[in-house]
Amino acid sequence: MWKGGTTRQIFISPADGDLAARRFDLRISSAIIELTESDFSDFTGFTRYILPLEGEITLLKDGRRIPLSHNELYRFEGNEVVSSENTKGAIDFNIIVRHGIDVEVGIVQDECFSDSRKTVVFALEDIFVDGERIGKYDTATLAKPFCLKGKAAIARFVG
Known part of the structure; x- marks a missing residue:
């Protein structure tokens, strides 16, 4: 659970990685977004990728509206202030990678x-x-x- 919905962790490396402590190199997850507006958590030191699977997701970043494509992973830095407008019940796919990991x-x-x-x-x-x-x-x-x-x-x- 998170404040915007429910997340399913698909993969984390190393296997004993800890999301809350930011002690991981790579994390892959999918979330059901229950709120029509949500804020992204700070992941300074990481690069993030997001893909909508179901419903529509529009990111709000640097005063711009960025509608996400269902055919392309969108990349942004974990320290960027990003929020989103979502179709209620939208489902996304996420990858978070620690800087320096290839x-x-x-x-x-x-x-x-x-x-x-x-x-x-x-x-x-x-x-x-x-x-x-x-x-x-x-x-x-x-x-x-x-x-x-x-x-x-x-x-x-x-x-």
Whole structure:
């Protein structure tokens, strides 16, 4: 729970990381936003990425309104003062990365990866990873070469 809704932690590294203490390198989560307006917490020392999954989310930052795309992760710094206007019940996907940690994030479709970097795959639709079905909004964590069929958000890193 947080003041704006309910959050589901999908992944944290290291495994014993602590969000409240800001003792983690990478955190991936999804939230159901119950409020139509909310403020983002301060995560100084981190870079943040957000993607609306359901409903609409518009960020308010530096006096600008930034409607978020359902097809692109939006990046901002954790120390920026950001609030949002949301469709009640909107669902988002979030990645928070500590500065200095080398993480590749993005949205991919029908792609193969030939190295063994640890990869968190979050299915944006029903997908297949090496022929195994992963349901929409489910996650797979891999540390080997793989092929993905369908659309997913990924975070790839050495760890």
